[in-house]
Amino acid sequence: MQQLTVLYAFLRRDWLVTVSYRFPIVLELLGTFFSLALFFYLGDLVDPSTKSNGDLERGYFAFAVIGLGIFRIGQIGLNAVGRKFREEQTTGTFEPLFSTSAASWLVVIGNSTFEILRATVLGIATVGLAVAFFGLRLTGDASAWMVVVISLVLAVVLFTALGVALGAFTVVFKQTTGIVGILLPGLALLSGVYFPVSLLPQPLQILSDLSPFKWVLDIVRGALLRNEIELQPFLVLVPAAVLAIPIALAVFQAALNQARRAGSLAQY
């Protein structure tokens, strides 16, 4: 139960910091709305020329909305741990956090939980706003929705694990914006976030099968846009999510030990 108290403490801290600024949530939703509007009108332009592409049978806008929502979850998930720890390093709170009696793994997870929940809510809100304001119609039945919920939970776990591994770089090398700056557009390109991967050259299509974003996108697009359950990516996602967290936490612990050896825990 102590673990829950620690998680509560982190959530409360981040909530209080968030609401200490003016209109943070409203502004974020407004930004999402404008992104959707952008893709809505882009869809008008794209749709007449893509009738033959099966991936876009429900229209480019529907395709892009799912891409945007999932990418948002993945983007913040991948970034959250490293970004939060970078903040802690520069504000001087990193060392005090790891000087408490709470287990390191709990501090790592707790410190990014709020960001990950925020990302999930924003990802879902992206699709919700598209339904409410831009006429997106989702066709999934109850079992399809169930698959979506499970795969979203698994995706959040997997993206968080990848984020923890990236966070380990922040602990040792301090500045990792360059890595994230390459990784995120690369993943967006390979995963079919904004366009179908069938447009990519064959070698890149093979690479795209290794992207966790693509696994989740295939599942969610299949379920919500075609009412089909994509089993193959689901079977890859489950073990990947289960294995990734302990591996990522071990990598993070090794990074923490390295920083302790180098005496750089309090540096930024």
Added chain:
Amino acid sequence: MDGISVSGLEKRFRSVVALRGVDLEVVGGEIVALLGPNGAGKSTLLRILATSILPDSGGATVAGYDVVAEPRAVRRSIGIVTGDERAWYWRLTGSQNLEFYCCLNGFRRRAAAARAEELLAAVGLTAAADRRVGEYSSGMRARLALARALISNPNVLLLDEPTQNLDPAATVAFRKMLSDLATDRGAAALIATHDLHEAAELATRVEGLIEGKIVFTRCGELTATNLEQEILAATPSLDFSVS
């Protein structure tokens, strides 16, 4: 042992040797002051004892726990002030900051709130409890740091220049509090300071740490003048003249 035991501790950062075979004992009820010039290794020693830095060789136990093998047990037993006044969430109030750290140190939600209130009162910050830390003065943040160090009723206190930003009244109150903790509760305290008056007044023993080595130990009747002579004799001279 309940206090601090350090044996043959060595630490090097690339080409800089920070600690060269430091031996040190601080028993319960004792306040030991570490004196030494900038870069002598005082903060490194404190951070090794707080498990923030791993030593290269030698060993140390704090409250009976090994700093390398049992870091969480060590962290449960210590209170640390690092002297870094930034180390707070400046958008949160003093009370919210302390509650957060109480939760991370094993307190449940309600107990954390009660403990935070108690500690804020102990360091004279009750009136400022609901003000954001960003609005605190340096001295208030230093007092808050003392409160954080006391969260888990530690057996061992590791203090890195804890009074550097305190006003005279708060400094006197802090020294009394530390003396009471040592005398009444048997806490062991290791305090790194440049303030010779503080060392003379507060410490039961003074250790001179120069270039990573303990070069003198003094106990009994301590005066700032004597300590100044000791430290100047042991420290390489500096010349700040500008040509």
